[in-house]
Amino acid sequence: HLDGDTLLRQIQALGDIGRDENLGGRTRIAYTDAEKAGRDQLVRWMQQLDLSVQVDQIGNIFGTLPAANGSTDVRPLMLGSHIDTVQNAGALDGCYGVLAGLAVQRAYRQAGQLPARPITVAAFSNEEGVRFQPDMMGSLVHAGGLALQEALDSRDSDGIRLGDELQRIGYAGTLAAGSIVPHEYLELHIEQGPVLEAEGIAIGAVANLQGISWQQLTIRGKANHAGTTPLQLRHDAGWAAASIVTFVREWARQSGSTLATVGSLRFEPNLINVIPRQAVLTVDLRDPDESRLQQAEQALREFIAELEVNEQVSIHCEQLARFEPVHFTEPLVAEIERAARQRGLSCRRMTSGAGHDAQMIARITPAAMIFVPSRGGISHNPREHTDDAQLLQGAQLLLDVVARRLLA
Amino acid sequence: HLDGDTLLRQIQALGDIGRDENLGGRTRIAYTDAEKAGRDQLVRWMQQLDLSVQVDQIGNIFGTLPAANGSTDVRPLMLGSHIDTVQNAGALDGCYGVLAGLAVQRAYRQAGQLPARPITVAAFSNEEGVRFQPDMMGSLVHAGGLALQEALDSRDSDGIRLGDELQRIGYAGTLAAGSIVPHEYLELHIEQGPVLEAEGIAIGAVANLQGISWQQLTIRGKANHAGTTPLQLRHDAGWAAASIVTFVREWARQSGSTLATVGSLRFEPNLINVIPRQAVLTVDLRDPDESRLQQAEQALREFIAELEVNEQVSIHCEQLARFEPVHFTEPLVAEIERAARQRGLSCRRMTSGAGHDAQMIARITPAAMIFVPSRGGISHNPREHTDDAQLLQGAQLLLDVVARRLLA
Ligand SMILES: NC(=O)NCCC(=O)O
Ligand SMILES: NC(=O)NCCC(=O)O
Numbered sequence: 001h002l003d004g005d006t007l008l009r010q011i012q013a014l015g016d017i018g019r020d021e022n023l024g025g026r027t028r029i030a031y032t033d034a035e036k037a038g039r040d041q042l043v044r045w046m047q048q049l050d051l052s053v054q055v056d057q058i059g060n061i062f063g064t065l066p067a068a069n070g071s072t073d074v075r076p077l078m079l080g081s082h083i084d085t086v087q088n089a090g091a092l093d094g095c096y097g098v099l100a101g102l103a104v105q106r107a108y109r110q111a112g113q114l115p116a117r118p119i120t121v122a123a124f125s126n127e128e129g130v131r132f133q134p135d136m137m138g139s140l141v142h143a144g145g146l147a148l149q150e151a152l153d154s155r156d157s158d159g160i161r162l163g164d165e166l167q168r169i170g171y172a173g174t175l176a177a178g179s180i181v182p183h184e185y186l187e188l189h190i191e192q193g194p195v196l197e198a199e200g201i202a203i204g205a206v207a208n209l210q211g212i213s214w215q216q217l218t219i220r221g222k223a224n225h226a227g228t229t230p231l232q233l234r235h236d237a238g239w240a241a242a243s244i245v246t247f248v249r250e251w252a253r254q255s256g257s258t259l260a261t262v263g264s265l266r267f268e269p270n271l272i273n274v275i276p277r278q279a280v281l282t283v284d285l286r287d288p289d290e291s292r293l294q295q296a297e298q299a300l301r302e303f304i305a306e307l308e309v310n311e312q313v314s315i316h317c318e319q320l321a322r323f324e325p326v327h328f329t330e331p332l333v334a335e336i337e338r339a340a341r342q343r344g345l346s347c348r349r350m351t352s353g354a355g356h357d358a359q360m361i362a363r364i365t366p367a368a369m370i371f372v373p374s375r376g377g378i379s380h381n382p383r384e385h386t387d388d389a390q391l392l393q394g395a396q397l398l399l400d401v402v403a404r405r406l407l408a
Numbered sequence: 409h410l411d412g413d414t415l416l417r418q419i420q421a422l423g424d425i426g427r428d429e430n431l432g433g434r435t436r437i438a439y440t441d442a443e444k445a446g447r448d449q450l451v452r453w454m455q456q457l458d459l460s461v462q463v464d465q466i467g468n469i470f471g472t473l474p475a476a477n478g479s480t481d482v483r484p485l486m487l488g489s490h491i492d493t494v495q496n497a498g499a500l501d502g503c504y505g506v507l508a509g510l511a512v513q514r515a516y517r518q519a520g521q522l523p524a525r526p527i528t529v530a531a532f533s534n535e536e537g538v539r540f541q542p543d544m545m546g547s548l549v550h551a552g553g554l555a556l557q558e559a560l561d562s563r564d565s566d567g568i569r570l571g572d573e574l575q576r577i578g579y580a581g582t583l584a585a586g587s588i589v590p591h592e593y594l595e596l597h598i599e600q601g602p603v604l605e606a607e608g609i610a611i612g613a614v615a616n617l618q619g620i621s622w623q624q625l626t627i628r629g630k631a632n633h634a635g636t637t638p639l640q641l642r643h644d645a646g647w648a649a650a651s652i653v654t655f656v657r658e659w660a661r662q663s664g665s666t667l668a669t670v671g672s673l674r675f676e677p678n679l680i681n682v683i684p685r686q687a688v689l690t691v692d693l694r695d696p697d698e699s700r701l702q703q704a705e706q707a708l709r710e711f712i713a714e715l716e717v718n719e720q721v722s723i724h725c726e727q728l729a730r731f732e733p734v735h736f737t738e739p740l741v742a743e744i745e746r747a748a749r750q751r752g753l754s755c756r757r758m759t760s761g762a763g764h765d766a767q768m769i770a771r772i773t774p775a776a777m778i779f780v781p782s783r784g785g786i787s788h789n790p791r792e793h794t795d796d797a798q799l800l801q802g803a804q805l806l807l808d809v810v811a812r813r814l815l816a
Contacts, residue, residue: 029793086442087677088631130679191637210635214680224693225787226669227618228601228761231661235783238670239657245650253639262646263680269495270672271538272622272690272728274788282680284634315735353636379633379640380682 015091025382078182082124090384134321148226194377204371238276332368423499433790463581486590488530497790542729602785612779646684740776
């Protein structure tokens with residue numbers, strides 16, 4: 001039996017850490033003081049459930065409920081997600097999945113009965129990737145897709161080293177990265193998109209996940225006077241950046257399947273009457289189909305090459321993250337569908353638009369995800385919302401699927 | 409006789425104040441410590457010439473060489489410009505005109521002879537307008553175009569009040585703003601554009617000056633997830649900003665006479681995977697013709713109104729500066745041409761692309777400007793350059809024109 005009250009209370013309590021009353025959301029960007037406070041809270045809750053708590057070298061936190069037979073060489077069933085946030089975030093993205101994992105463990109504790117294999121809840125480090133790229137970093141390191149040292153040596157835009165921040169907040173753990181190889185992995189998450197709500201469906205059985213390409217483009221032009229410099233003599237890094245923004249959006253519009261976003265853009269010197277000398281922007285391209293994602297990347301490359309010639313600017317591209325589309329494990333997806341049917345919950349197969357830790361863990365073990373609806377499809381925004389009843393349905397379904405897999 | 413060595417040495421010395429060795433230029437933005445250091449240097453040089461130095465309530469600095477007859481009720485001939493800079497600027501913009509004014513006064517001192525009317529050199533406060541808008545603020549207040557109190561109450565983007573900064577740097581003077589009404593006003597300046605160099609001409613007799621419209625646009629959209637939000641559900645303040653950048657550039661291209669620049673643009677929250685909730689940008693529109701400038705403003709308004717509907721964002725426009733085109737005083741322009749002919753210097757009438765203090769002072773007194781070439785048309789950039797020989801030609805011509813006007 002799922003203890004829904006505790007789950008909802010914990011979501012609320014974790015969501016209160018890092019609150020900004022002015023902006024309305026909470027900010028717990030990876031390895032900040034606020035995020036440390038979130039970690040401390042999570043660890044306390046894990047200890048209250050008498051889990052064995054381990055922190056690995058990249059700062060992933062694992063809380064394990066032992067198996068009934070007490071044997072330690074059995075691979076755990078892992079339930080995971082993350083508790084870091086973007087700036088001014090909602091309370092659900094990531095946290096919901098971690099805390100629902102605790103709710104599953106609590107159900108076993110409250111029933112006074114241990115599972116057939118250990119159940120490990122993982123809170124992966126730096127999923128959002130807003131400060132240190134790539135995103136899903138903790139799960140990527142866990143899956144062996146990024147060397148630990150390289151991850152620790154990442155620097156944020158102020159030049160601060162990830163490893164130093166991890167030390168500073170006290171979460172540079174000793175468990176070797178990647179030690180815990182799960183038997184299977186399940187991640188419950190809010191959809192963060194509009195599909196389930198629009199179709200009035202309770203549960204998404206996530207069958208696949210888009211490929212993601214993140215690039216940072218640095219455009220170097222020439223500063224000059226806004227009032228005296230004819231257009232044909234300009235090397236306007238700001239205008240070049242803006243043309244990239246409109247180009248990728250138009251590409252996405254025409255493609256119908258590729259998504260493209262420029263979320264970050266900075267001008268230098270950023271003065272009203274000075275043609276920008278430099279612009280730095282990020283491009284986020286996504287597509288469920290690898291070849292279409294490559295087409296978008298190629299089109300962007302060609303557009304950039306033309307811009308360099310036409311505006312006589314230089315453009316340097318740095319790949320910040322690049323993940324191919326992922327297909328989750330068919331028997332797990334089908335299990336989610338069956339469990340939903342059993343509970344009388346409407347369910348559809350779907351593609352995840354967002355990146356998730358599951359996509360990394362899928363490299364090393366069978367994995368799948370469960371989605372619940374997001375009101376208005378809004379996420380990365382304080383107005384991110386899912387009704388309590390839907391949150392509890394999702395958590396109950398996770399418990400059901402866990403129970404089924406432990407029998408399997 | 410013009411003392412060219414001192415002039416060039418002073419340009420160099422003033423240009424060393426606020427140097428940034430990394431960026432290569434100097435930064436003396438109005439009312440900063442670096443700008444105070446520049447002011448202090450200028451005042452020392454004025455004192456060395458035994459000028460009567462006055463500072464007015466908006467921080468304009470005036471150094472007056474008395475007239476031969478010692479009468480104090482005669483209106484001075486004023487030579488002016490500014491010594492504040494943009495970020496990472498060249499050494500000439502503004503400073504050249506002020507220091508050439510001192511060179512004219514020095515020529516009288518060294519000849520041991522006083523002029524027929526007082527000659528006042530003015531260094532107007534906050535000409536660049538990068539921190540507090542509008543630009544040309546000191547001369548605008550002097551000319552009665554902006555109330556003193558309103559100017560003092562201006563705030564920069566950190567909310568700091570201009571009047572407080574002026575107090576802080578010790579240049580909140582006691583002379584009532586606008587007290588010194590000049591008989592005539594002359595401003596010597598580098599062109600900051602490519603025309604004179606391209607045509608191989610030594611001197612520009614500036615006949616008119618473009619109208620300038622500065623707006624700040626604040627676009628409010630909705631933050632959302634870059635990976636999950638379909639295009640048709642986006643309210644992307646960043647993309648809306650980029651479309652304005654490309655729209656005004658295209659308008660300028662097709663117009664052939666209007667110039668348009670977006671020098672400053674900021675996204676919020678400015679994160680790679682979050683659709684921008686807000687974008688703040690500036691638009692600088694210029695045209696020598698008022699009706700064409702109004703057409704451009706109107707076209708921008710219409711484009712913004714369409715964007716608000718199509719992307720469902722709200723866009724707030726604030727006018728930061730608005731100056732109609734100015735026509736300088738014909739007899740003064742003709743005097744410059746005659747003086748150039750006398751010295752055998754090639755000369756053409758031209759339009760100023762940049763805003764200048766002369767454009768404000770022209771509201772209260774006959775005014776004109778002299779331009780010298782700018783290498784590559786580059787300004788607001790550390791590579792701003794004019795050959796010494798050309799600088800000295802310009803200063804000599806200013807002295808010639810002053811001598812002619814004092815006879816007139
Ligand atoms: N789920 C989620 O918001 N992940 C962040 C990475 C992404 O941008 O998709
Ligand atoms: N001369 C000059 O650079 N003035 C600054 C105001 C402008 O942007 O034109």
